[in-house]
Amino acid sequence: MKKERSFAQIFSKYGVLMVFIVMFIMFSIFAPNFLRVKNLLNVSRQICTLGICAVGTTIVLISGGIDLSLGYQLSVTNVLCAYLMVKMGMHPVLAILVCLVFGVTVGAINGIIIVKSGVHSMIVTLAISQVLNGVSYLFSRGIPIYGFPAGFSILGQGTVFGIIPVSLIIMAVIFLVGHFVLTSLPFGRYLYAVGSNEEAAKLAGVNTGKVRILAHTLCGLLSAIAGVLLLSRTNSGLSSNGAGFEFNVITACVLGGVSNLGGKGTIYQALLGVLIIGFLENGMLLMNVNEYWQLVVKGLLLLIAVVYDASVVRSSERVKKLKAINSENTVK
Amino acid sequence: MAENILELRDISKLYPGVTALNKVSLSFRRGEVHALCGENGAGKSTLIKVISGAISPTAGEIVVEGKTYSAMTPALSREEGIAVVYQEFTLAPVMTAAENIFLGDFPKKGIAIDRKTMADKASKLFERMNIDLNPREYVKNLTTGYQQIVEIAKAISRDAKILIMDEPSAPLTSNEIDSMFQIVRTLREEGVTIIYISHRLDEIFGLADRVSVLRDGEYIGTKDIADTTKDDLIKMMVGRTLSQTFPPHGRVSDEVVLEARSVSGNGVKNISFQLHKGEILGFGGLIGAGRTEFCEMLFGRYPIQSGELYLNGKRISPANPAQAVSLGITLVPEDRKRHGIIDKMSIQDNLTVSNLQRLRKGFIIDRKAQVGYAQKQVDALKIKTPGLHQLVKNLSGGNQQKVVLGRWLGIDPEILIFDEPTRGIDVGAKAEIYKIMVQLVESGKSIIMISSDMEELLGMSDRLLILAKGRFAGTLEREEFSQEMVLKYSSGGGGI
Numbered sequence: 001m002k003k004e005r006s007f008a009q010i011f012s013k014y015g016v017l018m019v020f021i022v023m024f025i026m027f028s029i030f031a032p033n034f035l036r037v038k039n040l041l042n043v044s045r046q047i048c049t050l051g052i053c054a055v056g057t058t059i060v061l062i063s064g065g066i067d068l069s070l071g072y073q074l075s076v077t078n079v080l081c082a083y084l085m086v087k088m089g090m091h092p093v094l095a096i097l098v099c100l101v102f103g104v105t106v107g108a109i110n111g112i113i114i115v116k117s118g119v120h121s122m123i124v125t126l127a128i129s130q131v132l133n134g135v136s137y138l139f140s141r142g143i144p145i146y147g148f149p150a151g152f153s154i155l156g157q158g159t160v161f162g163i164i165p166v167s168l169i170i171m172a173v174i175f176l177v178g179h180f181v182l183t184s185l186p187f188g189r190y191l192y193a194v195g196s197n198e199e200a201a202k203l204a205g206v207n208t209g210k211v212r213i214l215a216h217t218l219c220g221l222l223s224a225i226a227g228v229l230l231l232s233r234t235n236s237g238l239s240s241n242g243a244g245f246e247f248n249v250i251t252a253c254v255l256g257g258v259s260n261l262g263g264k265g266t267i268y269q270a271l272l273g274v275l276i277i278g279f280l281e282n283g284m285l286l287m288n289v290n291e292y293w294q295l296v297v298k299g300l301l302l303l304i305a306v307v308y309d310a311s312v313v314r315s316s317e318r319v320k321k322l323k324a325i326n327s328e329n330t331v332k
Numbered sequence: 333m334a335e336n337i338l339e340l341r342d343i344s345k346l347y348p349g350v351t352a353l354n355k356v357s358l359s360f361r362r363g364e365v366h367a368l369c370g371e372n373g374a375g376k377s378t379l380i381k382v383i384s385g386a387i388s389p390t391a392g393e394i395v396v397e398g399k400t401y402s403a404m405t406p407a408l409s410r411e412e413g414i415a416v417v418y419q420e421f422t423l424a425p426v427m428t429a430a431e432n433i434f435l436g437d438f439p440k441k442g443i444a445i446d447r448k449t450m451a452d453k454a455s456k457l458f459e460r461m462n463i464d465l466n467p468r469e470y471v472k473n474l475t476t477g478y479q480q481i482v483e484i485a486k487a488i489s490r491d492a493k494i495l496i497m498d499e500p501s502a503p504l505t506s507n508e509i510d511s512m513f514q515i516v517r518t519l520r521e522e523g524v525t526i527i528y529i530s531h532r533l534d535e536i537f538g539l540a541d542r543v544s545v546l547r548d549g550e551y552i553g554t555k556d557i558a559d560t561t562k563d564d565l566i567k568m569m570v571g572r573t574l575s576q577t578f579p580p581h582g583r584v585s586d587e588v589v590l591e592a593r594s595v596s597g598n599g600v601k602n603i604s605f606q607l608h609k610g611e612i613l614g615f616g617g618l619i620g621a622g623r624t625e626f627c628e629m630l631f632g633r634y635p636i637q638s639g640e641l642y643l644n645g646k647r648i649s650p651a652n653p654a655q656a657v658s659l660g661i662t663l664v665p666e667d668r669k670r671h672g673i674i675d676k677m678s679i680q681d682n683l684t685v686s687n688l689q690r691l692r693k694g695f696i697i698d699r700k701a702q703v704g705y706a707q708k709q710v711d712a713l714k715i716k717t718p719g720l721h722q723l724v725k726n727l728s729g730g731n732q733q734k735v736v737l738g739r740w741l742g743i744d745p746e747i748l749i750f751d752e753p754t755r756g757i758d759v760g761a762k763a764e765i766y767k768i769m770v771q772l773v774e775s776g777k778s779i780i781m782i783s784s785d786m787e788e789l790l791g792m793s794d795r796l797l798i799l800a801k802g803r804f805a806g807t808l809e810r811e812e813f814s815q816e817m818v819l820k821y822s823s824g825g826g827g828i
Contacts, residue, residue, distance in 0.1 A: 184445055190435075196425055200422030203422055
């Protein structure tokens with residue numbers, strides 16, 4: 001097989017990276033204090049929630065599903081962890097474990113309902129998200145919970161060697177593990193098979209239901225981790241903390257190149273999307289862009305990303321077809 | 333009978349109201365290529381599913397290497413060495429060839445996939461099939477022919493003793509079919525039993541050792557390929573001899589309806605032709621030669637880049653299908669399921685979707701006129717259905733094709749483009765489609781017919797235009813028609 005490289009192919013491979021670099025340079029020039037080490041470290045702390053959730057969402061998107069309940073999962077674990085520590089006096093480690101188990105359970109419930117009922121993941125997780133929204137308010141009654149035991153803030157605010165944020169390390173580990181799972185474990189490859197052709201995967205002997213349930217479960221676990229980190233960084237458990245966050249996560253993933261149609265995507269792409277969203281928010285903030293304008297910009301970005309993705313798929317199929325007509329119709 | 337690797341005894345499969353299989357007994361010998369044929373709905377697919385364990389028979393026994401089962405399961409059949417290459421490809425395009433082959437059973441090193449072992453094992457399989465293919469190549473980058481090779485490799489990777497191939501040649505070009513045949517023969521020499529399902533009798537005679545025929549769920553008979561002829565087989569399949577599959581039609585007038593002058597675009601270059609009133613102009617060539625793409629331009633689906641198109645002497649350039657239709661050009665597309673029928677709608681809705689503008693009273697659809705139109709087409713085209721509200725997806729392929737055709741007849745088109753008009757349609761329905769086509773040209777319409785079925789192309793066309801690699805390759809008048817000439821031009825080896 002010959003490898004032909006056209007501009008379009010190079011752009012489709014490195015285009016998002018170029019966008020990121022251009023954006024980074026622009027902000028370096030126009031946004032005050034953007035390049036300061038302190039700001040960059042600050043961003044790295046802020047994007048951890050987004051980054052960890054993006055790994056989970058990438059896994060679910062590759063499997064051909066979507067998790068719209070992620071934002072409120074974040075809210076619930078956020079509030080639950082705070083509630084357990086402050087109102088119940090639970091030890092932080094125990095509280096965190098309870099939250100992780102909760103996340104796994106919610107994810108598994110999502111997955112099991114989707115697989116067993118055959119209802120589209122978008123609808124199931126939409127319904128679950130409303131349930132979770134209610135649950136989080138039942139715990140918090142809409143009032144912020146704060147006053148955590150000393151030491152809890154290390155996760156979100158602490159540093160190693162006095163400079164590297166702990167949360168950044170946690171995120172990096174999750175990205176590496178995610179990459180390993182997707183490329184080297186059978187489960188990871190099954191995700192791609194299920195996402196691109198579920199029937200085929202089933203006929204090949206893959207337990208596709210299990211794969212999809214596991215994908216949602218992992219997503220639940222990761223959003224619980226993200227919820228705890230978020231709590232540790234902001235120091236206050238609030239039900240509105242995760243509202244609408246799934247939108248940010250999906251935007252980041254799709255922007256990076258993870259397909260919303262299933263079967264396509266890498267951790268590298270998710271990371272790139274997270275970096276773009278993270279620095280975009282930060283840069284706009286530093287430039288004093290109105291919060292509502294930020295929403296407009298993010299919405300448009302998501303739109304551009306999905307339209308671009310769809311058009312690339314269409315045009316590459318067409319190019320392939322036309323090439324086939326004009327070349328040899330032979331197999332040797 | 334030790335030489336029988338697989339035996340089916342009195343297999344019946346009943347569905348509510350339908351007998352899909354009725355006491356079918358059939359045996360397969362070790363190391364033979366055994367073709368299975370029959371019209372659509374004869375029960376071939378059901379039989380395969382019984383063997384592969386996808387469904388359980390209502391009654392009967394399956395004997396695999398002397399072991400008797402009352403039903404198979406997918407896991408059991410895999411264990412017994414039965415593998416299926418399905419009609420629709422079941423590959424994941426973003427994964428490599430090797431990954432697809434070993435999907436569900438990856439070689440592992442610890443918990444991770446052992447890519448090197450996997451690639452080596454895949455290479456060995458390709459070697460065994462005499463194929464040069466990089467196991468690390470992504471499936472999405474492979475041609476259809478190679479994709480099918482991966483599909484076959486996947487099927488035999490688990491030491492298959494019985495390989496079932498369901499219409500394997502349907503998506504392939506003729507060169508690809510040749511290499512697929514080679515692989516099948518290699519496997520046969522190794523002692524693998526191949527059950528080969530095909531509509532194409534040529535292939536059965538070129539490849540199979542024995543052939544069994546099913547009809548309406550009944551077993552009709554098995555013949556050694558050496559002792560039978562095509563006519564015999566057709567007779568067995570339809571239960572009658574089709575003396576004249578291709579109805580003759582009258583002389584073509586000299587009046588030119590459609591003329592293309594050096595039309596280029598959409599992957600084809602410099603095509604010129606004239607279509608006469610009352611003519612069936614056949615478009616020949618290999619699959620992927622650009623015939624469909626060219627007709628897509630005539631139908632306004634893709635723009636013409638250069639060249640001119642004249643309809644009755646007037647220059648036209650249809651910018652979209654709606655314009656083409658209003659000019660009287662219609663298309664019965666190749667991919668019936670995707671481009672022809674709208675499967676979740678009823679027969680009535682499908683038949684009238686192109687004519688709703690004509691079937692209204694003021695702004696509102698005139699239900700009575702709609703029903704009247706639909707009923708008229710159902711009667712005229714002899715569409716077999718329990719009612720107009722039947723969903724079109726429940727019809728057989730032949731009846732679906734008639735629905736697509738019936739949609740166009742209402743707008744009284746001047747030119748009908750048929751892209752593979754009888755693909756996947758059984759012999760009886762084929763004859764009916766041909767009859768309708770002849771009626772159309774005799775009533776003064778003109779037809780462009782793309783066909784990869786050689787008999788159909790030669791039997792139905794008044795004249796042939798042959799394309800190769802997106803270019804004009806030659807024309808043949810009826811007197812010059814021969815399979816050899818078409819093949820010569822199709823492969824780009826013609827004169828001119």
